[in-house]
Amino acid sequence: MRGPMTGTGLVFHIQRFSIHDGPGIRTTVFLKGCVLECFWCHNPEGRHAYPEVRYFPERCIACGSCVSACPQSAHALKGGVHTFLRERCEGTGACVETCFAQALQTSGRLMTVAEVADEVDADREFYTSSGGGVTLSGGEPTLDSAFALAILQKCKERGLHTAIETCGECPWTSLESLLPATDLVMMDIKAMSGAIHRDATGRGNGRILANARRLALSDVPLVFRTPVVRGVNDSQEEIGLIASYIRELAALRQAAAGSRGLPREIRYELLRFHRLASDKYRSLGREYRADSIDPVPEGEMLGLLETARRAGIDARIPQ
Amino acid sequence: MSDDTAGRELTFTERIAMLRATKMRHTEEKWRVLGSMDMDDLPVILPPPESRKVVRIVSGSGLLMTDALFSGFTPKSNHPSGGIFGARACGENIRSLMELHPTYVDPVSSLAGAYIAHFISYRSPGWNPDFDYSHLQGEQEKYRLHHGIGAVQHFCQDMTIGFELGWGGILEKIRRFRDVNTDDEAQELYDGLEHMVLGFQNWIGRHGAAARTMAETEENAQRRRNLLEIAEINTRLVTDPPRTFREACQWMLWYQLAGKMYNMGGSLGRIDQFLYPFYRRDIGEGTLTDEEATFHLACHFVMDTSYTQLGGPDAAGRDTTNRLSFLMLEAAHMLKVPVNVGVSVGREVDPRLLSRSVEILFEDRTGIPKFLGVDRTSEGFARNGYPIALGRERAYSGCHWCAIPGREYTMNDCVKVNFAAVFDVALHEMMSGPGIVPGVEDLWSRFERHLRRSVEVVAESVDFHMDHMYRVFPELHLDLLCHGPIEKGRDASHGGVEFYNLCVDGAGLATVADSFAALEQRIGREGRLSWQELIRLIDGDWPGAGGEKARLMMKNIPRYGSGGSRADAYGLSIARAFTSIVRSRKTPHGFNMIPGIFSWAATIAMGKDVGATPNGRRAREPISHGPNPDPGFRRDAAPTALALAVASVQPGYGNTAPMQIEFDPGLSRSSEDMRKVADLIRTHFELGGTQINMNILDRKAVLEAHRDPATHPDLVVRVTGFSAYFASLSPEMRQVVVNRIIAED
Numbered sequence A: 001m002r003g004p005m006t007g008t009g010l011v012f013h014i015q016r017f018s019i020h021d022g023p024g025i026r027t028t029v030f031l032k033g034c035v036l037e038c039f040w041c042h043n044p045e046g047r048h049a050y051p052e053v054r055y056f057p058e059r060c061i062a063c064g065s066c067v068s069a070c071p072q073s074a075h076a077l078k079g080g081v082h083t084f085l086r087e088r089c090e091g092t093g094a095c096v097e098t099c100f101a102q103a104l105q106t107s108g109r110l111m112t113v114a115e116v117a118d119e120v121d122a123d124r125e126f127y128t129s130s131g132g133g134v135t136l137s138g139g140e141p142t143l144d145s146a147f148a149l150a151i152l153q154k155c156k157e158r159g160l161h162t163a164i165e166t167c168g169e170c171p172w173t174s175l176e177s178l179l180p181a182t183d184l185v186m187m188d189i190k191a192m193s194g195a196i197h198r199d200a201t202g203r204g205n206g207r208i209l210a211n212a213r214r215l216a217l218s219d220v221p222l223v224f225r226t227p228v229v230r231g232v233n234d235s236q237e238e239i240g241l242i243a244s245y246i247r248e249l250a251a252l253r254q255a256a257a258g259s260r261g262l263p264r265e266i267r268y269e270l271l272r273f274h275r276l277a278s279d280k281y282r283s284l285g286r287e288y289r290a291d292s293i294d295p296v297p298e299g300e301m302l303g304l305l306e307t308a309r310r311a312g313i314d315a316r317i318p319q
Numbered sequence B: 001m002s003d004d005t006a007g008r009e010l011t012f013t014e015r016i017a018m019l020r021a022t023k024m025r026h027t028e029e030k031w032r033v034l035g036s037m038d039m040d041d042l043p044v045i046l047p048p049p050e051s052r053k054v055v056r057i058v059s060g061s062g063l064l065m066t067d068a069l070f071s072g073f074t075p076k077s078n079h080p081s082g083g084i085f086g087a088r089a090c091g092e093n094i095r096s097l098m099e100l101h102p103t104y105v106d107p108v109s110s111l112a113g114a115y116i117a118h119f120i121s122y123r124s125p126g127w128n129p130d131f132d133y134s135h136l137q138g139e140q141e142k143y144r145l146h147h148g149i150g151a152v153q154h155f156c157q158d159m160t161i162g163f164e165l166g167w168g169g170i171l172e173k174i175r176r177f178r179d180v181n182t183d184d185e186a187q188e189l190y191d192g193l194e195h196m197v198l199g200f201q202n203w204i205g206r207h208g209a210a211a212r213t214m215a216e217t218e219e220n221a222q223r224r225r226n227l228l229e230i231a232e233i234n235t236r237l238v239t240d241p242p243r244t245f246r247e248a249c250q251w252m253l254w255y256q257l258a259g260k261m262y263n264m265g266g267s268l269g270r271i272d273q274f275l276y277p278f279y280r281r282d283i284g285e286g287t288l289t290d291e292e293a294t295f296h297l298a299c300h301f302v303m304d305t306s307y308t309q310l311g312g313p314d315a316a317g318r319d320t321t322n323r324l325s326f327l328m329l330e331a332a333h334m335l336k337v338p339v340n341v342g343v344s345v346g347r348e349v350d351p352r353l354l355s356r357s358v359e360i361l362f363e364d365r366t367g368i369p370k371f372l373g374v375d376r377t378s379e380g381f382a383r384n385g386y387p388i389a390l391g392r393e394r395a396y397s398g399c400h401w402c403a404i405p406g407r408e409y410t411m412n413d414c415v416k417v418n419f420a421a422v423f424d425v426a427l428h429e430m431m432s433g434p435g436i437v438p439g440v441e442d443l444w445s446r447f448e449r450h451l452r453r454s455v456e457v458v459a460e461s462v463d464f465h466m467d468h469m470y471r472v473f474p475e476l477h478l479d480l481l482c483h484g485p486i487e488k489g490r491d492a493s494h495g496g497v498e499f500y501n502l503c504v505d506g507a508g509l510a511t512v513a514d515s516f517a518a519l520e521q522r523i524g525r526e527g528r529l530s531w532q533e534l535i536r537l538i539d540g541d542w543p544g545a546g547g548e549k550a551r552l553m554m555k556n557i558p559r560y561g562s563g564g565s566r567a568d569a570y571g572l573s574i575a576r577a578f579t580s581i582v583r584s585r586k587t588p589h590g591f592n593m594i595p596g597i598f599s600w601a602a603t604i605a606m607g608k609d610v611g612a613t614p615n616g617r618r619a620r621e622p623i624s625h626g627p628n629p630d631p632g633f634r635r636d637a638a639p640t641a642l643a644l645a646v647a648s649v650q651p652g653y654g655n656t657a658p659m660q661i662e663f664d665p666g667l668s669r670s671s672e673d674m675r676k677v678a679d680l681i682r683t684h685f686e687l688g689g690t691q692i693n694m695n696i697l698d699r700k701a702v703l704e705a706h707r708d709p710a711t712h713p714d715l716v717v718r719v720t721g722f723s724a725y726f727a728s729l730s731p732e733m734r735q736v737v738v739n740r741i742i743a744e745d
């Protein structure tokens, strides 16, 4: 959702002092809209590329302001209790303006490149002292690659380190267009087996793996990541396959580097899934299918890490 | 040293664990008898039940508290009011308390001594009614000022004076100068000081004897040896200065305990510097190991949680971190009791000291240590017209404050202007005047005018204090180790020391900044309510169904701390106005005043003084904390945004506006993450920040302990400048701590 002429894009969150999205102290900008539907996604409010109304009933004081504000009559107040009829909601956000209790909130705000860059710039001194910078995340930042590129370029102009977090499911040209302004790419590989990938995310992984290969052939520092989810990809076999693929990519990069000197790093990270997003799903009126999934025990995570390392790659579990 | 280990020597680590358990037992007994206490962990031990009397008193920091008196001591009043006033009477009484004080020797500790009563709690009335300040009281009341009249201690001695002279030398010095300064004021002061020293000598000497008696019947060889050493050391220390590291720790402990006993004093300052010569010599001679030195320090800190600075610049700006700085950290780490250790983080900071500090902070989750922006405070101090070397000498020695050891009288943390109360006066004045058209600009100019007047009232009040304090409750204890009081025959509060830089703190910055911004937005720009409606809502404390909606409307605006908001701009304007008013002139008697922004634990008491405010705060709720934004100031609760806001409102004259910050322990488990936290600390100071109180709060534990303190009796939190057992806090103060963490949801 972007007006190409206006240079705006849909941002659903800006997190300052973000310390797990790349080196140093960073600001992570979350762009709204994603093509995968990973059922464990911990940013469900970033999935759709349009603004959405979120409702937090525990904050509601039943003042009734939203009832009169909504042109679609999506709010009702009966016997002092407010109900949100989400199916009627068209996301105008008129109710949000009137809800001082902040029980209604919009996810997704149109921002200009300059607005985003200014917010990012606020923490400049912290990036300088810590070797940090800006990370574009989502959602999927390549979905609105022109907006993403404009932010990255503006940040680079201001001398900041730039990173993106991508699921990799995008035309190569979108990803490629960002590389000149990107200092680090963090990309998910959720599964090697197409069937598992399709089951878990709604799409196959052919394009993702191909994009991973192209990235390996570029010169950008790379971190591949696997969110390890119980019953999806927590097997030695699956992680072993991913790790082998990454080793292959590292070898490719090594060979391609040849005359250019030392190849830039390729790392692998295993992220432990945590069941943290239930409130978010509730606020969006969506079902959280991962609600009954337990995190993979730490011991097993270490076993998987061992497997990845045995494949001969630089792997770790961050935090 | 329990019986099951009677057969072998206990390790230092085992002994520290036992000392910690003993302290926990004493602390739990105090909770049972005295209830909650929203202040520093006072390491006082309760008097035995048969000689214990529970009373309500005003603490050394002006806070109402419950205390236990030792009924073995009956004070002698010298005034019809029943009070005890002046150097002679105070000296006589403290001497008698020390002489009657039961001995305390724990065979596990390497140091003797504990104290069981606060002399200040026997002094009622605290102020001599002959010195009437009713002419000031009207306005003090009007602005709800913490005016400082009668405030005690809150400056720092120079411990090296005691280390050089010992009690014998100090006594001799007093007697020598008694013949030089023969005026009445000096003679009375010398009487008081002499009584105090004689009290010290009796108290210490009896511990030597007690330890020797205990040794006679002690069967455990390690304990017997320890007791005999204690006996020997304390027999010497009655007159002689300390020779070894252990003796220096013992000397320092006596001094500190007496300070607590006399007027709840407790500044330590740069302990890693003044103990270092003893440490180096003993290590050189092979009579001390690092492990043993850490143990002696732990034995001190378990009995005295006073404020200390580690590292920091010397006069030339070079970092002074030494081996002892690290051992101090380790002692606090092993003890895990509320020790108030501040780590200096200047340009030259030893990166290992900083990284070890952050590590301990995350591992222990006790809010220990805290961090000091020593470059900023020394540069700021120089802006008062002093050489920067003097600023560097200023030692961290209290909640949020520094003082030049032995040379500066400060009244730090004792004088507070409650911005919210001043704002309230301005708002009601505007709304009650006939024919006034209310507006935000008009309100601002009234606020500024009342702010100026409240600072003037403070200035007149501290002058009054300085005129009379020496005849009310002189600083006998600190005078002993200051440069000047003995030499001149003048109490430190009455010209005894070289420098007078009186602290004037503002409090409630965010409350008022957000109030201005809310009025400007909701009444001014959006026209959602009228001034008349607003005042009705405020005076009625947001009454009725519409009240809550209006309250939330006023509350949920871009707040101070969010960055670039109108409230941020107001925060800055308030800080600047306050700073320039305080700096614009000296007190009528010519004392320099230094502005800071800090509310201490008084954030609760000050809140009780003020009705509802336009930022959506309910009547009598706590005001905002120091220069901090209110919890919930940003949805991402970004520590960088907090650090920028707090750095932007620094008054900048050497006194602090500390940043209070809480982290979830889940934030950081790797050394890489801890480095980022260290980077945050350094950057805040580079941006102008002066002090950081950082908590790593385990939210589950805190929430459980809030429901039932007994579930986590040893949970330690950094409440504000001080750290304390969470369970010892009042339910209201616990709520303040809890709000800080739940607002981050």
Ligand code: SF4
Pocket (backbone or CB within 6 Å): A059, A060, A061, A062, A063, A064, A065, A066, A067, A075, A082, A098, A099, A100, A101, A102, A103, A104
């Ligand atoms: S406006 Fe907000 S608080 Fe009021 S009824 Fe609607 S959801 Fe509830």
